[in-house]
Amino acid sequence: xxxxxxxxxxxxxxxxxxxxxxxxxxxxxxxxxxxxxxxxxxxxxxxxxxxxxxxxxxxxxxxxxxxxxxxxxxxxxxxxxxxxxxxxxxxxxxxxxxxxxxxxxxxxxxxxxxxxxxxxxxxxxxxxxxxxxxxxxxxxxxxxxxxxxxxxxxxxxxxxxxxxxxxxxxxxxxxxxxxxxxxxxxxxxxxxxxxxxxxxxxxxxxxxxxxxxxxxxxxxxxxxxxxxxxxxxxxxxxxxxxxxxxxxxxxxxxxxxxxxxxxxxxxxxxxxxxxxxxxxxxxxxxxxxxxxxxxxxxxxxxxxxxxxxxxxxxx
Amino acid sequence: xxxxxxxxxxxxxxxxxxxxxxxxxxxxxxxxxxxxxxxxxxxxxxxxxxxxxxxxxxxxxxxxxxxxxxxxxxxxxxxxxxxxxxxxxxxxxxxxxxxxxxxxxxxxxxxxxxxxxxxxxxxxxxxxxxxxxxxxxxxxxxxxxxxxxxxxxxxxxxxxxxxxxxxxxxxxxxxxxxxxxxxxxxxxxxxxxxxxxxxxxxxxxxxxxxxxxxxxxxxxxxxxxxxxxxxxxxxxxxxxxxxxxxxxxxxxxxxxxxxxxxxxxxxxxxxxxxxxxxxxxxxxxxxxxxxxxxxxxxxxxxxxxxxxxxxxxxx
Numbered sequence: 001x002x003x004x005x006x007x008x009x010x011x012x013x014x015x016x017x018x019x020x021x022x023x024x025x026x027x028x029x030x031x032x033x034x035x036x037x038x039x040x041x042x043x044x045x046x047x048x049x050x051x052x053x054x055x056x057x058x059x060x061x062x063x064x065x066x067x068x069x070x071x072x073x074x075x076x077x078x079x080x081x082x083x084x085x086x087x088x089x090x091x092x093x094x095x096x097x098x099x100x101x102x103x104x105x106x107x108x109x110x111x112x113x114x115x116x117x118x119x120x121x122x123x124x125x126x127x128x129x130x131x132x133x134x135x136x137x138x139x140x141x142x143x144x145x146x147x148x149x150x151x152x153x154x155x156x157x158x159x160x161x162x163x164x165x166x167x168x169x170x171x172x173x174x175x176x177x178x179x180x181x182x183x184x185x186x187x188x189x190x191x192x193x194x195x196x197x198x199x200x201x202x203x204x205x206x207x208x209x210x211x212x213x214x215x216x217x218x219x220x221x222x223x224x225x226x227x228x229x230x231x232x233x234x235x236x237x238x239x240x241x242x243x244x245x246x247x248x249x250x251x252x253x254x255x256x257x258x259x260x261x262x263x264x265x266x267x268x269x270x271x272x273x274x275x276x277x278x279x280x281x282x283x284x285x286x287x288x289x290x291x292x293x294x295x296x297x298x299x300x301x302x303x304x305x306x307x308x309x310x311x312x313x314x315x
Numbered sequence: 316x317x318x319x320x321x322x323x324x325x326x327x328x329x330x331x332x333x334x335x336x337x338x339x340x341x342x343x344x345x346x347x348x349x350x351x352x353x354x355x356x357x358x359x360x361x362x363x364x365x366x367x368x369x370x371x372x373x374x375x376x377x378x379x380x381x382x383x384x385x386x387x388x389x390x391x392x393x394x395x396x397x398x399x400x401x402x403x404x405x406x407x408x409x410x411x412x413x414x415x416x417x418x419x420x421x422x423x424x425x426x427x428x429x430x431x432x433x434x435x436x437x438x439x440x441x442x443x444x445x446x447x448x449x450x451x452x453x454x455x456x457x458x459x460x461x462x463x464x465x466x467x468x469x470x471x472x473x474x475x476x477x478x479x480x481x482x483x484x485x486x487x488x489x490x491x492x493x494x495x496x497x498x499x500x501x502x503x504x505x506x507x508x509x510x511x512x513x514x515x516x517x518x519x520x521x522x523x524x525x526x527x528x529x530x531x532x533x534x535x536x537x538x539x540x541x542x543x544x545x546x547x548x549x550x551x552x553x554x555x556x557x558x559x560x561x562x563x564x565x566x567x568x569x570x571x572x573x574x575x576x577x578x579x580x581x582x583x584x585x586x587x588x589x590x591x592x593x594x595x596x597x598x599x600x601x602x603x604x605x606x607x608x609x610x611x612x613x614x615x616x617x618x619x620x621x622x623x624x625x626x627x628x629x630x
């Protein structure tokens with residue numbers, strides 16, 4: 001199993017740079033006061049399709065050879081990767097087949113449809129998603145672009161941390177959410193490749209704590225029917241992302257649902273930006289571990305901003 | 316009655332510059348496609364206290380002489396000016412007395428209290444506000460800083476447009492919301508002083524259309540019990556702001572409540588930023604007048620982002 005290196009992420013960044021937004025790094029004096037540390041928010045909610053996933057999908061699509069380009073790409077995703085692949089493929093004249101769970105947020109379904117992808121709905125189980133995906137691969141010859149168990153996707157996701165460290169070389173911590181581990185794998189590979197002294201922390205909902213379990217026990221332990229408001233973090237690590245995370249991540253810290261919701265609301269209220277629950281886990285980690293972060297310079301990867309505005313957790 | 320000039324706004328900008336945020340100018344390719352023009356959003360929702368009002372309040376506070384500084388300042392406001400004056404005064408060691416209508420959004424009440432101001436609640440009528448204010452002026456010797464009927468406040472508000480034109484000298488339109496007319500007065504004075512060819516448009520809710528009535532008839536005509544979701548625009552023009560607006564504004568365009576809500580939701584969804592209903596009027600004006608803006612470069616002043624997240628218009 002080949003693990004990505006910093007140079008792979010740097011190459012990915014050059015490849016995808018003409019297509020992605022360079023997202024801003026925001027700060028908030030109010031939040032710094034509340035948390036007693038200096039926070040730097042890398043705002044991938046402002047990325048195309050509203051999530052970091054566009055980075056990985058674009059890198060994967062641009063890495064296809066001509067034969068594969070003609071046959072199209074297929075994936076299953078709870079939402080942001082689906083939209084990302086649909087747009088990345090569409091921008092490059094490639095057909096995208098998207099398998100989505102029927103209970104995905106409507107804002108995510110609409111986005112994927114709007115990018116012109118061919119959508120197939122399935123039951124919200126990993127097995128149903130994988131089987132539907134497989135049948136499209138067989139019938140269309142499409143290349144599977146897995147949301148996170150994919151070398152090129154991981155390298156693309158790591159480019160957010162690359163940009164963050166280009167602008168802030170004094171960070172002592174970087175915190176990113178962990179779902180399937182694609183963002184965490186790319187982030188940790190990038191950070192440790194640039195400066196091994198920076199501590200890399202994964203933020204995971206307690207209610208979907210497969211990465212914490214796997215990291216702590218050393219045995220890959222997928223979640224069984226996790227239930228969390230952080231709908232982007234329901235997936236479990238793969239062999240590939242687990243290997244990368246074991247090697248590069250310093251710790252995985254879990255957070256409560258209440259803490260996720262409160263952190264999300266605080267960012268909306270104070271920073272006036274819209275982030276999704278999955279992104280709020282990173283601030284929740286800082287809030288639940290005050291001694292660890294006190295007085296430190298902390299980079300937070302805000303993973304996305306796709307929220308169904310009619311179904312907010314505090315309404 | 317002395318009307319402000321561009322030089323007064325430039326002086327105000329130098330005065331307040333160490334205290335304010337220089338807010339970003341955001342763009343959205345998606346919204347440009349939808350509206351068929353190039354939109355430049357001057358994001359005062361990212362200003363301190365979450366609204367442009369901090370500019371005017373800071374300029375007013377910094378313009379006080381030593382005797383007046385010691386006696387403090389007082390104002391009545393539906394919210395953002397209250398928070399702005401509370402913070403501006405607090406940052407300069409000046410006591411602030413704030414008269415607020417008892418039905419102001421809780422997020423605004425909390426903010427004012429958090430800045431250490433002395434709050435007095437009153438009935439939500441102009442008469443009650445003014446009487447309460449007057450009694451505090453009499454008993455404390457505090458200086459009234461009116462939310463908009465004040466030369467220095469108007470000059471401060473105009474600095475948002477000054478920054479916008481510093482960064483974008485190719486704009487053909489600038490649209491700002493009209494409530495009491497402070498922002499509109501400062502904006503229009505600034506814009507016409509820099510380039511009279513830029514068309515300055517006021518955006519006003521149809522349900523609180525006193526500025527439109529006054530502008531159209533030439534007779535100052537205050538609203539009677541206006542009812543709009545744009546809670547920052549319930550106030551009516553004063554003699555001072557009406558005089559400035561008649562001189563400098565090209566047109567006032569009114570928008571429906573539905574159009575305000577749809578524009579607000581679209582900005583939340585596509586731009587991932589939180590704006591308040593009053594700010595959405597500017598995009599609503601563009602949406603309701605497609606022929607006027609087609610193919611143009613349009614600056615929009617996004618006035619603020621203070622919203623009660625538990626009471627959203629689409630929930």
